[in-house]
Amino acid sequence: MTKNTNPPSPEGEELGFLQHLLELRDRLLHMVLAIGIVFLILMPFAQDLYNLLSDPLVRHLPAGQKLIAVGVASPFFIPYKLALMVAFVLALPYVLYQLWGFIAPGLYQHEKKLVTPLLVSSVALFYLGMAFAYFVVLPMMFSILPNFAPSNVDVTPDIAEYLDFVMMMFMAFGIGFEMPVATLLLISTGIASRETLKQSRPYVVVGAFIIGMFLTPPDVLSQVMLAVPMWLLFEVGLLASVLFEKQLKQASAARDARDMAEDQHDIKPPPPPPATSSAATTTTGATSNDTSAWENDRHIFEETTPTPSTDDEAFHPLTDEEMEAELERMDEEFKRMEDKFRKEEQDKQDKGKSD
Secondary structure (H helix, E strand, C coil), rough: CCCCCCCHHHHHHHHHHHHHHHHHHHHHHHHHHHHHHHHHHHHHHHHHHHHHHHHHHHHHCCCCCCCCCCCCCCCHHHHHHHHHHHHHHHHHHHHHHHHHHHHHHCCHHHHHHHHHHHHHHHHHHHHHHHHHHHHHHHHHHHHHHHHCCCCCCCCCCCCHHHHHHHCCCCCCCCHCCHHHHHHHHHCCCCCCHHHHHHCCCCHHHHHHHHHHHHCCCCCHHHHHHHHHHHHHHHHHHHHHHHCCHHHHHHHHHHHHHHHHHHHHHHCCCCCCCCHHHEEEECCCCCCCCCCCEEEECCCECCCCCCCCCCCCCCCCCHHHHHHHHHHHHHHHHHHHHHHHHHHHHHHHHHHHHCC
């Protein structure tokens, strides 16, 4: 990959930045429009949606007892607030699709192959966490918690507080079920390896219980019912990392290539040595006034006159096939260096034993 030596003009940078802002504005408008359309469709069914949401609690209340509305406008606003939240959840795939369309042009092909299944699986896991909370956790909690109320207390929760409580539970379990995606991201970004995560399994289990303590209400039942699935999904993430091993290796190779390029870009030639009488008469024929070229035991430095860039020297991005070939070549080079290092270490050990 070649690099253009001519710096881009400020006008070009500003135009590109404005184009990105305009594209982001259009995609945000599409997101809001999609949520608004789904909300308009759900508005006639707002009361039915709230009845469906409150069913896990109403089923376990004493006979003839229902929820209450403390606020004056709560009977009107709370069902529509729920309808808006449901509209966002249903439009979430389209929202993520718009975000993906905005960031995808800046990714390589191997990164797209890794990010696409992560986005799909993250949405599916979020829905799965909400379904687990609604069908398993909430019925079990509401079958136990009202029994602890004193005899002089009637359990009649407010509809607004109940909605906030259930939304908190949905968010907690939806985020907690993203554990496989978080595991794959840790491995793909190089923050941790698969072996390191396996060795850290006890800390992950303790961390899952701590997260469950903060995300769920202050009761042991909901904490355990969130921590145990998070631990199991962590194991699922480790298994999924084996399936995506090729994509993870390509991402690691690309990351190493970028780091190497940045390190080489940061390296600057050492300053020229001070002029001496012996350096004035070198074998290259340089005079005492010529300091454009010098060399010592470790470095050779020569100044060159910058030449204007031509069309052939302009920046040309690599195609997907060229990028894949470059990554494979780097992978083979890393393997050869590793084999050479191991062979040298083995020779040293054998030599030490023979001595």
